[in-house]
Amino acid sequence: MFYIGVDLGGTKIAVGLVQKDGALIAKKSAKTDAESFAHIMDTIADTIAGLLEENGFSTEDVEGIGIGCPGSVDSRSGVVIYANNIRLDNAPVAQTLRARIGKPVFVSNDANCAALGENVMGGAKGLDNLVLITLGTGVGGGIIIDGKIFDGNNGTGGEPGHSLLRMNGEACTCGRRGCWEAYASATALIRQTKAAIARHPESSMSGDAQVSGRTAFEAAKRGDKAGRAVVARYLRYVAEGIVNMVNIFRPDIVLIGGGISHEGDYILRPIQRFVDRRSYGAAYTTPPRVKLATLGNDAGIIGAAMLCRGK
Amino acid sequence: MFYIGVDLGGTKIAVGLVQKDGALIAKKSAKTDAESFAHIMDTIADTIAGLLEENGFSTEDVEGIGIGCPGSVDSRSGVVIYANNIRLDNAPVAQTLRARIGKPVFVSNDANCAALGENVMGGAKGLDNLVLITLGTGVGGGIIIDGKIFDGNNGTGGEPGHSLLRMNGEACTCGRRGCWEAYASATALIRQTKAAIARHPESSMSGDAQVSGRTAFEAAKRGDKAGRAVVARYLRYVAEGIVNMVNIFRPDIVLIGGGISHEGDYILRPIQRFVDRRSYGAAYTTPPRVKLATLGNDAGIIGAAMLCRGK
Numbered sequence: 001m002f003y004i005g006v007d008l009g010g011t012k013i014a015v016g017l018v019q020k021d022g023a024l025i026a027k028k029s030a031k032t033d034a035e036s037f038a039h040i041m042d043t044i045a046d047t048i049a050g051l052l053e054e055n056g057f058s059t060e061d062v063e064g065i066g067i068g069c070p071g072s073v074d075s076r077s078g079v080v081i082y083a084n085n086i087r088l089d090n091a092p093v094a095q096t097l098r099a100r101i102g103k104p105v106f107v108s109n110d111a112n113c114a115a116l117g118e119n120v121m122g123g124a125k126g127l128d129n130l131v132l133i134t135l136g137t138g139v140g141g142g143i144i145i146d147g148k149i150f151d152g153n154n155g156t157g158g159e160p161g162h163s164l165l166r167m168n169g170e171a172c173t174c175g176r177r178g179c180w181e182a183y184a185s186a187t188a189l190i191r192q193t194k195a196a197i198a199r200h201p202e203s204s205m206s207g208d209a210q211v212s213g214r215t216a217f218e219a220a221k222r223g224d225k226a227g228r229a230v231v232a233r234y235l236r237y238v239a240e241g242i243v244n245m246v247n248i249f250r251p252d253i254v255l256i257g258g259g260i261s262h263e264g265d266y267i268l269r270p271i272q273r274f275v276d277r278r279s280y281g282a283a284y285t286t287p288p289r290v291k292l293a294t295l296g297n298d299a300g301i302i303g304a305a306m307l308c309r310g311k
Numbered sequence: 312m313f314y315i316g317v318d319l320g321g322t323k324i325a326v327g328l329v330q331k332d333g334a335l336i337a338k339k340s341a342k343t344d345a346e347s348f349a350h351i352m353d354t355i356a357d358t359i360a361g362l363l364e365e366n367g368f369s370t371e372d373v374e375g376i377g378i379g380c381p382g383s384v385d386s387r388s389g390v391v392i393y394a395n396n397i398r399l400d401n402a403p404v405a406q407t408l409r410a411r412i413g414k415p416v417f418v419s420n421d422a423n424c425a426a427l428g429e430n431v432m433g434g435a436k437g438l439d440n441l442v443l444i445t446l447g448t449g450v451g452g453g454i455i456i457d458g459k460i461f462d463g464n465n466g467t468g469g470e471p472g473h474s475l476l477r478m479n480g481e482a483c484t485c486g487r488r489g490c491w492e493a494y495a496s497a498t499a500l501i502r503q504t505k506a507a508i509a510r511h512p513e514s515s516m517s518g519d520a521q522v523s524g525r526t527a528f529e530a531a532k533r534g535d536k537a538g539r540a541v542v543a544r545y546l547r548y549v550a551e552g553i554v555n556m557v558n559i560f561r562p563d564i565v566l567i568g569g570g571i572s573h574e575g576d577y578i579l580r581p582i583q584r585f586v587d588r589r590s591y592g593a594a595y596t597t598p599p600r601v602k603l604a605t606l607g608n609d610a611g612i613i614g615a616a617m618l619c620r621g622k
Contacts, residue, residue: 072591072592072595072596081592081595081596082592082595089595129464145461145464150456152558152559152560152561153440153456153560153561153562153563156561156592156596157557157558157559157560157561157562158559158561159558159559159591160558160559162555162558162591163474163475163555163558163559164474164475164476164477164551164552164554164555165475165478166475166477166478166489167476167477167547167548167551174591174592175588175589175593175594176554176589176591178477236478237478240475240478241475243475243487244473244474244475246468247463247468247470247471247473247474248463248468248469248470248471248474248559249463249464249468250463250464250467250468250469251464251468252464277486278486278487280470280473280485280487281383281392281393281467281485282486283486284383284392284393284400285383285392285467
């Protein structure tokens with residue numbers, strides 16, 4: 001018997017056939033039609049059917065289906081309350097797919113699923129208390145406590161990206177000012193890089209036709225002063241928010257995923273130094289290690305599948 | 312059979328005889344000798360013995376002893392790792408008292424115990440997901456998830472007071488800059504009040520010989536402009552930190568305790584307004600209610616006793 005894991009993203013639906021121990025056997029993906037709930041449900045059902053067929057299985061071989069969805073998810077009812085990038089307002093995902101496929105369906109937030117995947121098969125294997133931070137378009141957070149997803153009272157909380165970094169600071173997409181996400185996302189880094197280029201026309205970054213989340217890192221690595229300043233400040237933003245999470249959750253490990261995590265050790269070392277120095281009670285205890293997430297996009301598929309293990 | 316609840320404070324040890332349903336039957340207190348671990352343990356044992364005797368009971372009638380301690384507590388081992396105000400460094404509280412009294416001993420942080428007490432018998436009765444914030448010398452936090460204390464991986468986390476309000480802001484006792492505690496504690500309010508008096512010698516607050524956490528509130532209530540500004544800003548600090556907690560834990564209710572909570576509705580209304588407007592997804596969901604803790608100092612005794620129920 002297998003679990004099916006589904007990672008429902010804004011542009012892509014990725015479906016995987018997952019063993020009960022978390023091993024990902026095969027996967028298949030399809031484009032997301034972000035405008036229509038019914039169409040999204042059709043695509044998921046069709047992609048699952050296709051994946052099973054390609055691998056010589058049928059729904060008979062499936063014990064359950066887990067789905068990681070963006071946005072705010074009521075994990076108890078399996079309803080997506082709302083999502084920024086996809087039309088899923090009060091969308092009864094679990095009920096709809098269960099009626100369609102006739103198997104138990106479990107739903108959670110995509111960042112939570114990624115964290116669970118990293119716990120079962122990735123960078124936090126064997127470490128049952130972890131915080132996964134994804135630095136991408138936004139700052140996502142997945143929290144695992146004692147091997148289980150913590151999603152903030154049935155999925156309505158669990159938003160570390162929307163803790164303050166600086167009250168009255170940068171405007172955040174959530175309507176508040178000064179959230180961590182507004183400083184530590186790749187989107188924020190691009191904004192910070194553009195501002196530095198405007199202030200420092202002499203910087204080698206001025207040549208970049210298309211500023212990306214890599215621009216400042218590349219400039220810093222070639223010794224560009226403005227680039228180094230952008231990176232140092234950005235990593236401080238990241239590290240300060242991680243200390244917030246450490247002071248609340250004190251996980252065994254903090255994992256960093258998302259686009260920015262490709263910078264690897266270059267970002268880990270300064271972040272670890274800050275966490276070691278500034279976490280609460282750092283003089284008396286050893287703060288958690290900060291490492292990279294290791295499963296990439298597969299984390300979300302594996303973790304979604306693992307929702308089927310039950311609570 | 313009863314539980315014994317002990318609230319170990321910097322100046323006072325309060326011991327209570329508690330029914331299994333949480334009802335506090337009788338209590339007794341003694342002074343804390345903050346300098347000596349052995350003496351603290353003696354005092355707790357003696358006070359328990361005295362309380363039992365006064366009420367016609369013996370240790371035979373006691374099923375377990377729960378102790379709420381300040382500072383960082385490893386709830387698994389029953390060791391207080393460190394505490395700011397009392398000499399308890401790596402203090403084996405559970406082991407010592409168990410050897411002394413011959414009953415199971417459970418230890419947790421005092422703010423966690425207070426939160427559990429409010430859940431069992433106080434302002435959050437029937438609401439099993441709550442965050443208790445105590446606004447006193449510091450900003451304490453007790454978090455209950457599904458009716459159980461969440462103490463951040465065996466007591467090493469669970470420090471909402473040490474989340475950022477403003478990066479690089481006011482110095483905090485924890486060694487970091489900009490923690491919520493450095494803005495929203497009564498200590499911080501006193502500092503803010505004194506600064507306002509210095510800036511506004513025309514304020515009616517200038518007459519106060521001894522500035523306290525009440526000074527600005529009293530001035531605001533009599534229409535003093537500087538006092539109103541201090542209060543408005545202080546309540547914003549409190550509310551911003553509560554929104555952080557709401558975005559992470561999304562509790563059923565937020566309770567406010569500690570000295571500042573005596574201001575009652577005067578503080579609740581503006582805080583609730585801010586929480587309703589600025590919590591993540593506020594447009595789609597109803598943020599939790601913010602209310603006053605109702606048990607005062609008894610919360611810690613009752614909650615400590617309830618530790619004996621087991622996990």
